[in-house]
Amino acid sequence: MKTFNTIAIAAALSALSFGAFAQTVTATGRTMDDAESVIAAQAQKEGASYKIIEANTNNNVHMTAELTK
Template sequence: MKNIKTFVAVIALASSFGAFASQTITATGSTLDATEAKIAAQAQDMGASYKITSAFNRNQVHMTAELTK
């Protein structure tokens, strides 16, 4: 019985980590630096690091990043 509880706990933790590993965030701003600062603040609030996956500039900068633990 103890082995089953341990197995269920491991599966639950692995599932929650897997969901977080693919989380993306977005931000908009007037400059690349300002927009990246917003991304960095969001990642810090979530206790994660980030990797910018896209950025484009029309009237404003729009940036997308992937969070990793």
């Protein structure tokens, strides 16, 4: 029973720590600069840095970034 409790607590803490330090945000814009400026503003508001993990261009730009503190 102790082993089960230890595993459950470890799993809960690892999920909590990941959620506390990483957040995914998306933005759209007419250009890459427009979309990135939206992400940069969100990162500044959260007091975090960002890393762009996806960008797609069709008629608009759709960008996804991960914020980390």
